[in-house]
Amino acid sequence: MKIDIFNEIQNPRPWGPDQEQLRFRQALAQAELADELGYGCWWQVEHHGAEEFSLSSAPEMVLAAISQRTSRIRLGHSAVLAPSRFNHPIRVAERAATLDHLSGGRVELGLTRSTVPEWRLFNIDKDDVRPQTAAAFDMIPKMWTSDRFSHDGDGFTIDDVPILPKPYQTPHPPLWQAAASPASFEEAGRRGVGVLGTTMWESLERAERMIGLYRAAAEACTEPAGAFVNNQVGFFTFVHCAETDEQAMRNGAAAAAAWYSTRALTFFEAATDFRLAMERNEKLLAAPDGGGATGDFLRAEAGDAPTPAAMLIGRILGGEDVPEDELFDILSAQNSLIVGSPDTCRKKLRAYADLGIDRLLCLHQMGNLGDEEVTTSIRLTGELISEFDTD
Template structure:
């Protein structure tokens, strides 16, 4: 299992003068340390209008800066918001290829649909986002590998493109690995059928459900005979909150419980989770009822029908209902379902091993979360880095 870093450039209040500059400088320092410590890839998120939840609205610039102060760590965009009102496929292809040259061929590129608040911010019709994302997955690898590119107007809303050389071409041959960020059984299946790697999260998923999602993806990617890119990238990545300290008690004193609770409440608020949950349930029911069975995702969802809600799901419901829940309770629920990795090196080693045993290829460690002090974040990166050789290969 490769151990990576996942970064949001989070900037929780209270804000002091120069807080944004400080956060970006901290991210660069963390990236240097991750490069030296042997992490496999630095993954940078893209969000807009996220306030303290994320300053990473121009991740391609952050990754370009990191490319110039590191030498070996790979650079992952996790993930480009793919509907073309966010990022036209031509611009995505150009920027990623340019970064590939600047970094000496270290780019990994993910795509995703985004969610309700960002669609609204950019005036995107949510009925069109799936077609636009599919178009981006189809177009970008062709732009990289075809000498001249053409595209016939389709349901994605992108007009005809005729005989254009999209440049530069990537340094990596034939092109950087492709990924899809996924949060539902349907999107795990989509990633597999496209022949791209899948990037999920365990922040609100138990290890047991993560294992089933991995099985769903593995079945879909095994059946992929016509990948969107020039090759199949059959890797599974999951991100989770990771905080390692000298002892379990020190990890708690560093504010791990408060950070996990802060992240949970801010994420549910920013992503307008109540609306997103309703839309997801409508899609799930459509797959369950589909006359053709709804594919692998439909079978997955039907198998879950009748299951009692997990303690984590019940807690999400309470948070969405506006209930104030103590930080320690949020942390304990997440810990009980192994949704995060917090503690001493020995504790973190044991929890990392559980992910490796599931068949996770890339574990993306979110070290910089909430109000955890920067020195504690650097210590966590270093201590987890010392464990990397145990999981290599």
């Protein structure tokens, strides 16, 4: 299992002078340290209008800067918002190929649909999101591997255009899809692209079932979106490693987890997203084929009682101010978080590796954790990498 880093450039209040400049400098320094320690990949997210939650509205610029300060660590776009009002497929292909050259062939490219608030911000019709994302997965690798590119459909008319530069990697950088639902995990597998999920609110047991859903689809894929099947699973979760379990808590791990949970659920308008997901699931289950493997997955868990984490999310969405310690305890009980001493973190990392995860994306810089504490966490976790990454 590769140990990677996932980064939002979070910027919680209170804000001091030159706060944004400070956050960018910290991110670059953390990337340099991760490169020295042997982390596999630095994954930079894309969000817009996120205020405290994320300063990463131009991740391609951040990754370009990191490419000039590092030599080994791979550079992951996790993920480009794929509907064309966010990023036209030509621009995605051009930027990623340019970054691949600047980095000497270290790019990993993810695509995703995004969610309700960002669709609204960019005036995107929710019914256009899925077909445009599918079109991006179809078009971008062809732009990279064709001398000239044409496409007519899905709202695009492109006639015999050379899309340059071509990527440095041959035939092209690995492709990934960010996913949060069983349907999206299966969809990524059918496309033959890697899948990027989160365990922040998922139990390891459910994550294992979703991995199985993805693997079956990826192994059956004979016509991948790109030139090859990238059969890899990545999950991100909060990781905070300190000298002792007690020090990790004194550093503010519980407060950081609570801050992230409430801000994420609010920013992504999770209640609306949940309703839309339920509508999609109902259509799947009513389909003539019963929804395929995802339908079977949903029916198998239909009678399960809500997990404590699911009930916790409901309380937060209902406006309840859940105590930090209670939130942390509920998420920790299902092994959603990796927090504690190096020995504690080692055991929790092993649980993820035993699921067959290929890449664990560690979210170190979160909430109000201090930069020194974040740097220490990156370093202590980095000292464990050789136990999991045998390359």
